[in-house]
Amino acid sequence: MAAVAFVxxxxxxxxxxxPSVMLHPLHAEFGWPLATISAAVSxxxxxxxxxxxxxxxxxxxxxxxxxxxxALVLVSLGSGLTVFMRTSVExxxxxxxxxxxxxxxxxxxFVATVxxxxxxxxxxxxxxxxxxxxxxxxxxxxxVLAYLxxxxxxxxxxxxxxxxxxxxVPLVLWLLRDHPSDLGLPAYGATEVVPPVPAGxxxxxxxxxxxxxxxxxxxxxxxxxxxICGATTNGLVGTHxxxxxxxxxxxxxxxxxxxALVGLFDIAGTIASGWLTDRFxxxxxxxxxYALRGGSLxxxxxxxGDAVRPSMVVFILFYGLDWVATVPPxxxxxxxxxxxxxxxxxxxxxxxxxxxxxxxxxAAGIVRDQLGNYDLAWYVAGLLAIGAAGLSLMLFRRxxxxxxxxMAGAPGSVPR
Numbered sequence: 223m224a225a226v227a228f229v230x231x232x233x234x235x236x237x238x239x240x241p242s243v244m245l246h247p248l249h250a251e252f253g254w255p256l257a258t259i260s261a262a263v264s265x266x267x268x269x270x271x272x273x274x275x276x277x278x279x280x281x282x283x284x285x286x287x288x289x290x291x292x293a294l295v296l297v298s299l300g301s302g303l304t305v306f307m308r309t310s311v312e313x314x315x316x317x318x319x320x321x322x323x324x325x326x327x328x329x330x331x332f333v334a335t336v337x338x339x340x341x342x343x344x345x346x347x348x349x350x351x352x353x354x355x356x357x358x359x360x361x362x363x364x365x366v367l368a369y370l371x372x373x374x375x376x377x378x379x380x381x382x383x384x385x386x387x388x389x390x391v392p393l394v395l396w397l398l399r400d401h402p403s404d405l406g407l408p409a410y411g412a413t414e415v416v417p418p419v420p421a422g423x424x425x426x427x428x429x430x431x432x433x434x435x436x437x438x439x440x441x442x443x444x445x446x447x448x449x450i451c452g453a454t455t456n457g458l459v460g461t462h463x464x465x466x467x468x469x470x471x472x473x474x475x476x477x478x479x480x481x482a483l484v485g486l487f488d489i490a491g492t493i494a495s496g497w498l499t500d501r502f503x504x505x506x507x508x509x510x511x512y513a514l515r516g517g518s519l520x521x522x523x524x525x526x527g528d529a530v531r532p533s534m535v536v537f538i539l540f541y542g543l544d545w546v547a548t549v550p551p552x553x554x555x556x557x558x559x560x561x562x563x564x565x566x567x568x569x570x571x572x573x574x575x576x577x578x579x580x581x582x583x584x585a586a587g588i589v590r591d592q593l594g595n596y597d598l599a600w601y602v603a604g605l606l607a608i609g610a611a612g613l614s615l616m617l618f619r620r621x622x623x624x625x626x627x628x629m630a631g632a633p634g635s636v637p638r
Contacts, residue, residue: 224348226397227336228355230290233390234297234328235359236367236383237321241266242464243368243478247376254310256465260587262310263461264580265318266325267452271576273326275569279428280327281335282566285400289327294387294394296324302384305377324387326576331569334553338565340402343411345557346550350496353549360485368478431566440559443613444552445571447508449578450610451548454515454603456575457582459484459541466596471528480530480538487542495547504551504558508614511551515544516607523597555617 241263248259281289300320307313333352337345363386367379401418402409408416435441460481467477498507518541525534556571557564586599 223336223340223399224352226393227332227352228358230294230390230394230398231328231332231352231355232359232362233294233387234325235356236363236386237266237297237301237325240301240363240367240379240383241317241461242481243364243371243474244376244379245461245465246468246474247371248313251376252310254313255587255591257584257587257591258310259313260461260583262314262317264457264584265314266322267456267576267583268580269319269322269576270326270329271452271573271579273323274329274331274572274576275428275432275566276425277327277329278331278335278566278569279425279431281332281400282427286332286335287394287398287400290332290398291391291394293324293327294391297321297328298324298384298388300324301380301387304380329569329576330549330553330572331565333549334556334565334568337553338557339400339409341410344500346499346554347493347496349499349550349553350493353496353546354489354492356546358485358489360482360488364478364482364485365475368475372475428566428569431560431563432570435560435563435567435570438559440555440617441567441571443617444555444559445574447512447610447613448548448552448571449574450512450606450613452575452577452579453582454519454607455545455579457579458586458599458603460579461583462586462590462596462599465590467526469590469595470526472526472530476530480534483538484542484545487539488545488547491543491545491547492549494543496550499550499554504554505614505617507551508548508555508617509611511544511547512607512611512614515541516604516609516611518544519600519604519607522600522604 241259245256245259248254249256277289277293300316303320304313304316307316330353333349336352337349341348363383366382370379370382399405403415403417406415408414463481464474464477467480468474495507495511518537522537525531525537527534552571553564553568556568560567582599582603586596589599590596
């Protein structure tokens with residue numbers, strides 16, 4: 223189950239590598255400002271997050287297999303149809319809306335749902351491995367897409383992403399299962415086969431989880447930190463690192479290879495973070511991850527050049543290890559604070575991640591258009607990440623209140 227989920231996440235990850243290598247080619251062909259193209263990325267990132275909690279609830283209602291297969295088809299359609307676009311509105315509809323909804327349904331709430339249903343032991347480790355699926359996809363797709371754009375066109379790269387997503391659909395329909403009880407098995411580490419509990423309406427379940435979680439201090443601290451996490455990863459580095467490196471004379475293929483290395487080190491970092499989450503307090507881990515990320519971003523503007531220097535390689539290694547290491551402890555804390563609703567609540571926390579990413583993607587594009595460089599964006603992101611470390615450590619100050627009746631099915635009390 224974990225292996226099939228990992229492959230599905232790789233198939234959906236192709237588009238996550240697309241915007242950073244296509245900003246300049248789209249600008250060159252259509253003349254659209256970088257801020258306009260970044261707006262399409264922002265819509266994608268926003269829907270990527272806002273779809274997640276509803277997708278998690280839909281998985282409870284209709285099953286993981288159906289939702290994941292439909293999501294992969296949407297990603298394929300949205301990426302493939304871009305070869306016919308002529309206006310920036312079409313870019314926003316395809317990149318932003320269609321792919322945003324598709325990738326959002328394959329977001330980290332999917333990871334939380336799989337680990338919550340199928341694993342009792344090794345949850346943190348498996349969360350880390352599945353989260354690394356996105357980084358693995360980035361590692362695979364970024365150099366390939368950059369090479370295709372350089373040797374052929376951005377349209378060829380779009381078709382490759384569409385084909386990759388579509389290829390995974392038969393595997394999902396064949397092997398993915400909704401619950402361990404479908405196979406007559408207990409969850410890994412459990413001793414009893416537990417039949418699934420029928421779920422109500424997906425929208426009502428998702429909104430009800432948000433209503434109850436929003437009453438707690440823990441939710442806002444987690445959401446605030448994760449919003450900054452999104453701003454400093456997908457929104458800024460994931461979208462604008464390659465254009466920023468290109469501004470300093472580095473070729474896009476070289477810059478894409480560096481960003482792919484982030485994905486390589488991210489695999490190790492995220493799996494290690496999952497292992498650590500099984501053993502240490504997640505609040506301390508989050509505080510350390512965010513603080514170290516902030517320090518590295520403050521140094522980044524001085525590291526760019528027309529060639530790859532050792533200092534940049536050290537940054538890539540360090541930043542890669544920290545890229546999505548925040549996910550396993552955040553998932554664990556959502557489960558700790560919100561019980562059986564943890565996956566759906568994490569979907570809302572992840573929505574804040576993507577809101578932060580969307581704001582950063584657009585804001586960095588505006589900074590570049592207005593100032594001619596990205597320096598201000600890097601400095602602001604570094605300071606915000608240090609602030610996220612503070613929010614994470616504030617989770618130690620908490621009090622316990624009773625669950626509302628709407629939260630039945632979760633443990634009997636919730637830390638606030």
